[in-house]
Amino acid sequence: MTWRASVVTLFPEMFPGPLGQSLAGKGLRDGRWAIDTLDIRGFATDRHRTVDDTPFGGGAGMVMRPDVVDAALAAADAAGPDRPAVYLTPRGRPLDQALVRDLAAGPGVVLLCGRYEGVDQRVIEARGLMEVSIGDYVLSGGEPAALVLLDACIRLLPGVMGAAESAAEESHANGLLEYPHYTRPADWQGRAVPPVLLSGHHAEVAKWRQTEAERATRERRPDLWAKHVTHDAAPGAMDGRPAAD
Numbered sequence: 001m002t003w004r005a006s007v008v009t010l011f012p013e014m015f016p017g018p019l020g021q022s023l024a025g026k027g028l029r030d031g032r033w034a035i036d037t038l039d040i041r042g043f044a045t046d047r048h049r050t051v052d053d054t055p056f057g058g059g060a061g062m063v064m065r066p067d068v069v070d071a072a073l074a075a076a077d078a079a080g081p082d083r084p085a086v087y088l089t090p091r092g093r094p095l096d097q098a099l100v101r102d103l104a105a106g107p108g109v110v111l112l113c114g115r116y117e118g119v120d121q122r123v124i125e126a127r128g129l130m131e132v133s134i135g136d137y138v139l140s141g142g143e144p145a146a147l148v149l150l151d152a153c154i155r156l157l158p159g160v161m162g163a164a165e166s167a168a169e170e171s172h173a174n175g176l177l178e179y180p181h182y183t184r185p186a187d188w189q190g191r192a193v194p195p196v197l198l199s200g201h202h203a204e205v206a207k208w209r210q211t212e213a214e215r216a217t218r219e220r221r222p223d224l225w226a227k228h229v230t231h232d233a234a235p236g237a238m239d240g241r242p243a244a245d
């Protein structure tokens, strides 16, 4: 069955946007995934097609109305089989590769993109939306965040990535950052490629790559390294690599 994304947004013209290009675009044309958008404004009930209102309790900005957002989400639900519904928000759990893998393995996703100060909390609770953040910074709307989440999922769908872009070794696949890459020329501006990569010894290359992946993770992401070490030490860590989480 085709993996289907339904995006609930005030800016439907932002989709598929960059996802219409490159491998994701080819996957879309090949029917590996599909996307539809629901324009939240189309679910407003008044003459002015109002989607927001002032916050109870006062303060700056506007809040998206629960009744209008709920109607749009109901229509999105009808567009595909039982799919998880995600509200993109800086208040959410951080997006990581484990969540991306889970979402990519399912039938698809419904994505709610906020604007203004965000969405009335009651519709988030009533619909049991999963709240997901793409990082500790604030965007002006959920659309770029939805594109990020979709890109990460789509590249994992069967038939989207070519063999050359294997996901097996890349950063976060096994809890480590990836090793560095080199290509021709072997000497560039006086900088030589690490000799082991020219040696033709596959086992030595694999060992070097593992060491460099561990070094990069230890130096750049102590948080990931701590998890990696904990997993390795855990009973049942059979092959010396942590279970990706």
Ligand SMILES: C[S@@+](CC[C@H](N)C(=O)[O-])C[C@H]1O[C@@H](n2cnc3c(N)ncnc32)[C@H](O)[C@@H]1O
Pocket (backbone or CB within 6 Å): 087, 088, 089, 090, 091, 112, 113, 114, 115, 116, 117, 118, 119, 132, 133, 134, 135, 136, 137, 138, 139, 140, 141, 142, 143, 145
């Ligand atoms: C200006 S932001 C609202 C920020 C909100 N008032 C807060 O402080 O948490 C408008 C919308 O952008 C989206 N957004 C902003 N930053 C995001 C992030 N880091 N991850 C996911 N979505 C984000 C959300 O959909 C949000 O409702």
